[in-house]
Amino acid sequence: MFNDEIKGHDFQKEILKRAVSENLISHSYLFFGPDGIGKKLVANEFAKLINCQTGSSLESDGCDCSSCSKIxxxxHPDVIYVQFEGVKNIKVEQIREGVEDRLFLKSFEGKYKVVIVDEAERMSNGAQNAFLKTLEEPPPNSVIILITSNPDSLLPTIRSRCQLIRFNALPEELVFNELKKRGELSLEEAHICSKLSNGSLGRAFMMDSDLIKWRKELIQFLMHLKPHSAMRVIGLAEYMPLTSTPEDMERMTLAFEFISLWLRDLMLIKTDSDKTGITNIDLIEPSNQIAQKWDLDNILDKMGALEKTQNDIYHLNANKQLSFENLFIRIAS
Ligand SMILES: [Zn+2]
Incomplete structure (x- = not known):
């Protein structure tokens, strides 16, 4: 019943399957773990599993009974998805209307009413408190699944009411194989992408050749920075995404991440660590040369400067152009 399309998470699926076969289905679950690794897909499959009309076929791949097809x-009228796209703070009324009002209706055709709340961390404190009442006295034959990448932002009282199921980042090899199957990237790109994905298939699928090329160009710029060559540094700062549009902000976050991973590569080379951990495998040769020139303290300094720049921009609202120029001067020296 658990669809093979969902990659990994065998242990988590096993726990859920066992809950069904032993008739120990909990009223509420908290699925937590990094974004983009398939938590929502597993929640969906679980909803199918507990409402399936053929029931017995726990091991088969997929089922075409009317319940499973509708889900x-x-x-399916008994499976309720709560996701408030674009809403930063999910408010009390939204929980009342979206969840409670519908949860307490008698189920239409399913064995269980299932409520799946995606990005549960976006519930305001008020909304969480409202939700808590539902969790404390859930209607019979209902299952609530909260999904979050940030369980700490949920009230402890919410967490303690739920059966916690932790989802881990997917193994790099699995992500690589999926990218290979898709065939949109070259093998080298797929390899780099699997390393950049942090074990998130969702994230890996969002990266294309252009982005992977941009990463390479960015690092090559950094490699060729010369100390005291202000022109070069300013040129690079102009090349960075500097506006506050969501696209530029996302690019900037990626830039920070790419630079950080490259500095980490240099550390790995420098300390003779396991080379399989290197992310930028298309830049090993020039990275080797740089690593010979810079000592460990110097690389650590640059990492510190990178962290400070991130903090200045994200938390202190510093001027981006100036911050990047300063950062690049530090990286060049
Ligand atoms: Zn079915």
Missing amino acids: DKGI
Whole structure:
């Protein structure tokens, strides 16, 4: 029943399957772990599993009973998805209307009413408190699944009411194989992408050739920075995304991440650590040369400067152009 399309998470799936076969289904679950690794897909499969009309076929791949088909299409009246796209803070009323009012209706055709709340961390404190009442006295035959990448932002009282199921980042090899199957990237790109993905298939699928090329160009710029060559540094700062549009902000976050991973590569080379950990495998040769020139303290300094720049921009609202120029001067020296 658990669809093979969902990659990894065998242990988590096993716990859920066992809960069903032993009739120990909890009223509420908290699925937590990094974004983009398939928590929502597993929640969906679990909803199918507990409402399946053929029931017995725990091991088969997929089922076409009317319940499973409806859940697949997102039109099962007893499976409620709560996701407030674009809403920063999910408010009390939204929980009342979206969850409670519908949860307490008698189920239409399913064995269980299932409520799946994605990005549960976006519930305001008020909304969480409202939700808590539902968690304390859930209607019979209901299952609530909260999904979050940030369980700490949920009230402890919410967490303690739920059965916690932790999802881990996917193994790099699995991500690589999936990218290979998709065939949109070259093998080298797929390899780099699997390292950049942090074990998130969702994230890996969002990266394309252009982005992977941009990463390379960015690092090559950094490699060729010369100390005291202000022109070069300013040129690079101009090349960075500097506006506050969501696209530029996302690019900037990636830039920080790419630079940080490259500095980490230099550390790995420098300390003769396991080379399989190196992310930028298309830049090993020039990275080797740089690593010979810079000592460990110097690389650590640059890492510190990178962290400070991030903090200045994200938390102190520093001027981006100036901050990047300063950072690049530090990296060049
Ligand atoms: Zn079924």
